[in-house]
Amino acid sequence: MELLNLLWIFLAISSVIPVIRQKMLEASRVRMLRALEEKRGSRVITLIHRQESMSFLGFPMARYIDIEDSEQVLRAIKLTDPNLPIDVLLHTPGGLVLAAEQIARALARHPARVAVFVPHYAMSGGTMIALAADEIIMDENAVLGPTDPQIGNYPAASILRAVEQKSCDKVDDQTLILADIAGKAVNQVKETIRNLACVQYSAEKAEELAEKFASGCWTHDYPISVEEAKELGLKVSTDVPPEVYQIMNLYPQSRVRRPSVDYIPVPYSTPPAIPGGAERRARE
Template identity: 55%
Template structure:
């Protein structure tokens, strides 16, 4: 084997093959999205955040909702006719509040029915977007999360609670933080209320907005389907099967040896 051929193979494996594989995967994703659109007669938008791996070094990159995401989703909504429903598939840990709010407002303003589909989880900003939809469709084991504001590494509600406990003994810097925390919670509560009032009525929307933004739970607290129904939110658990197929085309980054093994074949029900 010549050295030129060896270096060509090495070059292909390091640079061209990962790019080629990614392009094939993107084509499969678009094909799957088109299948869901035909089945549901809707515009399908996927907001799916999983770890991505740099093709050369194998370094995982953690993804979340960004302004770039909001720009793309707003464009997709603008390209959708007023009489066409929208199915927004979300799988995300959250992200930038401004980006999530922009997506939520655009979804709410769309004239045809809007449906958010959550196969696994949509926390923080993902939950905010889900609240804007006409219908929330979740896997029976999927979760949403609270939308209480976070100031840097601290929950706004915890900053306020600390102020109440320490009073005037805090520093001027903390007083400023306390003032910002109060405003952040009030702003988010008002925003959630505006998202929910048309669907649930003013009184129920106020109650839900307060519960979800006041810091009752930690920010990563899982709000299950049963908990959400208990709070009064309407949840549909009939997730289209092709949505799971789409999620499989976004493989989780990891090492060569997976930590989960199973035979990927559906089994028939055991006869009594």
């Protein structure tokens, strides 16, 4: 009977510990967000998509920009005074065009300054959101990505090119329907990028950016570096505050599997000393 009681106590503790740990993590996130807001004099909104094992069984879930994200971001913007700047911390592989476009348009309409931080990557819909900002602040090794729409498993631009290479009588009806949808999708995304970019750039530059990002001249996962972004004419800087990286540490990747990267998480200014190393070198 005592063994059964111990088992129940163990199960109760095991179920409570993850909840306590999650609450502590959320409290740490709030503190770091508040510290960055006080430093920048802004409202900070995070849009971070990583795999997090949140359930009792620990199954990781892949995340992307969805309608729920757009609802939350729009609500945060609505709660922000028009004269208060907004900083968005972006870390995302992309997601639904509808959701990304809603967020981007809402940020573009905000009267005060809007800055986007990209510590690692903001691909596809994340890049669309970044283009709505007054300034894109990237880590030196961070990347953006093309915004060309995808139809099912294929890039819309590739579907159009495939149909162009054949006469209509040699293309099945389903492919022609996909090509029609693909053409509309490309035009819609181009129009969105053009409207977002024309707020910060000239009409000619906005047209150039719309063509470059949405026409499918790159593969969808092509990484656009800081240097290439500057060559394209984007307003990019690399002054990422250290608080941004500290916030990212509070959104850990799932640890269900053995980590493939490991290191001692402290800054090194000099080569690390090995105990007994000086004496050993002297003897040699």
